Amino acid sequence: MAAKKLGVIGTGDFGRAFTIRAQLANLEVVMGSRDPTHRHLECIDPNLSKTTVLDLMDCIADSDLIIVAIHPTNYKMLSRFKDKLKDKILVDVSNCSRVDISNAEFLFSETGARVVKAFNGLSAWALQSESFGGSKDVHICSDDIEAKLAVMQLTRDIGFTPVDRGNLSAAHAIESETGRLFPEWAGPTAFAWGLFFVYTMWTIARMFMREKIIWSEYPLTRLNPAVCTTSVSLLACCYLPGEFAAFFQLYHGNKHTRFPNWLDKWMKSRKQLGLWSFFFATFHVLISVCVLASWNLGHFYEIDYKMYTVNTNVTIPVPSEFRFFYIGEIMLLMGILSYITMAILAVSSIPSISTRLNWMEFTFLQSYLGYLCLSLVLAHILILGIRYWLRITEVFLLLRSFTFISCLLPILVLLLKLILLLPCLYIPLQRIRKGCEMKTPWQKVATGDENNVSLMAITPV
CATH class of the missing domain: 1.20.120 (Four Helix Bundle (Hemerythrin (Met), subunit A))
Incomplete structure (x- = not known):
């Protein structure tokens, strides 16, 4: 991964778990918070005692790839940093909360950054537990191929398996999948x-x-x-x-x-x-x-x-x-x-x-x-x-x-x-x-002069 540091915006359960997982993979991580002076993370988890917590602006400036681990309703807050986020890779980890547009597309509209959808199928427990018995597949989609490849490498670095789901338009389907109860079993x-x-x-x-x-x-x-x-x-x-x-x-x-x-x-x-x-x-x-x-x-x-x-x-x-x-x-x-x-x-x-x-x-x-x-x-x-x-x-x-x-x-x-x-x-x-096509007696056979050429079959130049 080409980033100077991995940034994690949000100090909640998922943000802390992702930070610890990345640090175990020998990645340098900095966390971002609206009020960093009151975030005593070492009191919650001793593994975070050496983690640097900065305000949002410094966290964005110090990172090239940023995990956005905040609620989608707070994405508008990031629009203040639109100029600084222009060349940054933002990873949306949220699940479906709106009908008309996916959270990842909403994040892109608010920031204009290189948005990647990933990690929404993982919980904080899955990130912290090596005995986690669920799927280790991480579905990833983005319109920016280079950003998607960087996130796929990050996924491998922290011990999961990336699954390419195509363009960012697939984000709505990826977000909805986590909220359905055995959809194939109904x-x-x-x-x-x-x-x-x-x-x-x-x-x-x-x-x-x-x-x-x-x-x-x-x-x-x-x-x-x-x-x-x-x-x-x-x-x-x-x-x-x-x-x-x-x-x-x-x-x-x-x-x-x-x-x-x-x-x-x-x-x-x-x-x-x-x-x-x-x-x-x-x-x-x-x-x-x-x-x-x-x-x-x-x-x-x-x-x-x-x-x-x-x-x-x-x-x-x-x-x-x-x-x-x-x-x-x-x-x-x-x-x-x-x-x-x-x-x-x-x-x-x-x-x-x-x-x-x-x-x-x-x-x-x-x-x-x-x-x-x-x-x-x-x-x-x-x-x-x-x-x-x-x-x-x-x-x-x-x-x-x-x-x-x-x-x-x-x-x-x-x-x-x-x-x-x-x-x-x-x-x-x-x-x-094996791929052969066979004519059957009950199929209609087109009649007419074999030398006639259908004008509909000619592609105009």
């Missing part, structure tokens, strides 16, 4: 819990249909099918949009045509849907362990009975031995393998893990391993439920079965995947994804 979360609510209502409806209402079993035992079906449906919804996208590309014969908005949003929500699927799968595993009671032992065990005579005329069977039979073992094996596979998919989506994977490794885990997980889940459900489906003759009774409902989406996803693996579709799809 839609997938509403869908996941909405689906769970629908399945939960269906479990209640089933109890009324069977005229056997035992509310004492509902908090866990009767809720478990809804939890399982939600998990399976969400997992299938992770892979269904990718197949729709493949058919969309085959239809248009290229990969450049933009997906419809609903499909584009669905594609971008797959990670969130997958993690919610893993959440409900974990919930299902815990419930299944807790409610493994006598009424469902028949799914897993063969039971040997011994006959005991009571009095002289009554003989009753008493269970004497429990042992797994092969169907129960296979069903549990499929369930365990599918859960372990789903756990691997969830872990590989963590940013610190996914950034260490190359594209081929990430694709293998999230695509091939994902379809394997879906197949294992389907096998787990089929082994459990297909024995009972064969006894049902009425369609409505079949739809009352949660094991049957759980299989519908996974079967659809795997069937579409098998169709896309047919050579007549797989080969063209791979060519399209």
Whole structure:
């Protein structure tokens, strides 16, 4: 960094934390305050005992790169030093407080300086704590390339990672991002819990249909099918949009045509849907362990009975031995393998893990391993439920079965995947994804004389 000294205007929590962080990086820092004689910073933090605190004019004069750590409402105060700030680099670290214009653009309009937006995603705690577990990315934007490069170097010097976001016009988006609560999770979360609510209502409806209402079993035992079906449906919804996208590309014969908005949003929500699927799968595993009671032992065990005579005329069977039979073992094996596979998919989506994977490794885990997980889940459900489906003759009774409902989406996803693996579709799809454009029979072909030249296609000189 080419500055003589790093200036920090503002002696609040952020200004003090930034100063300490910069000093630990062996940078020379001077702080600016409207009333420097009453700023006894060493009483607040002993690390600031040797820090020089000047008035605003001297701080600006003594620094080339200045961190503006004051509230945006006080930016007008800096307009008094407009002439001195003309060639200075001002770094706006504030977050969104106005609708019409970003704080960084407002600072530029008030000072005319070389304004850079940066560090607004960091808190004072993040600057002072080495054990800070959040992102170390610092989003930076500015219209002055040289000033932006200086701030990016400063970011590296104090131990963070700069991310170039372009011109200063991006400042409003950078400021707004810190005030939104999980913006990418709103839609997938509403869908996941909405689906769970629908399945939960269906479990209640089933109890009324069977005229056997035992509310004492509902908090866990009767809720478990809804939890399982939600998990399976969400997992299938992770892979269904990718197949729709493949058919969309085959239809248009290229990969450049933009997906419809609903499909584009669905594609971008797959990670969130997958993690919610893993959440409900974990919930299902815990419930299944807790409610493994006598009424469902028949799914897993063969039971040997011994006959005991009571009095002289009554003989009753008493269970004497429990042992797994092969169907129960296979069903549990499929369930365990599918859960372990789903756990691997969830872990590989963590940013610190996914950034260490190359594209081929990430694709293998999230695509091939994902379809394997879906197949294992389907096998787990089929082994459990297909024995009972064969006894049902009425369609409505079949739809009352949660094991049957759980299989519908996974079967659809795997069937579409098998169709896309047919050579007549797989080969063209791979060519399209490599950038080739293919003509399809249903696309309109322009007719006319090939020798005619369209005047609209000629660029005037």
